Amino acid sequence: MLVRKLALFSLLLTVTGLVYSHGDVTPQAVDVSTLPKLGDTMLDKNPFEGNKEAIRIGASAYNQNCARCHGLEVISGGIAPDLRKLNMDCEGLANPKKKAQCIGDMDVYFRNSVLGGKVVDGRVYMPSFAAVFSQEAIWAIRSYIETRKYDE
Template sequence: MKTLISRTAAALVLACGVAGGAATVFAHGDVVPQAVDTSALKQIGKDWLTTNPYRKDPKAIEIGASAFNQNCARCHGLGAVSGGIAPDLRYLPLGDEGDEYYTNRVINGSIRDGVTYMPKFDGVLSQEALWAIRAWLETVAEP
């Protein structure tokens, strides 16, 4: 009887550990934005531009791809292919129209009913980093 209780207790501990581990794996939680090195790009300054100065710039696209993977992919998916947490950014409009939507979201974030769906990135990542991400997004755009 004592052995049966010990085995049952061990199984219960193991089950709790697996369940607790699964919760950790699937938890989103708070994340710290990762710094983006934009020293290789022409510096823009603090005043937000209305159109992307780095459109089709190969260095900006390279920096933007890395910056996206470090700061955006956890919600918007690797390659900007959303897994359902946040919008699939491959379908943003291209050019100036998409730039307007993009800047509104990255500057102001998205809060509905007091719930933050996307944090504000203005002041967290530089304008250069955010435009580099936008330059990369246009390279993975879907029609």
């Protein structure tokens, strides 16, 4: 437990240092005008998976908003989790129905992480993007990250 606390503490120091060194941490709005409109009701499944335009927008939105913590091209330097690993447990599933269900669960987890941010013991490890991101922006970033495979 103590070890975990210490690890979290040093992680926080690193994240704080990184945030300061990168100056502006205000979430940047994402132009999604070229994507189909999804409405206000949050979807539970990424509707843009494999959509080229969504991937293009997602790559730029990722670089502006996520890369400083999660790493350029989604290769984590260890400060924040490596997001290429999110689907790893699903990809090994042989049953296509179970695999789709697993990726759907990760879609929801991803969406909720971006909307809510990550707060540990009252400290903000990751800001909430709920005020600036439409769901189109969230799914575009998810679609981009899904093109980045851990074992490539």
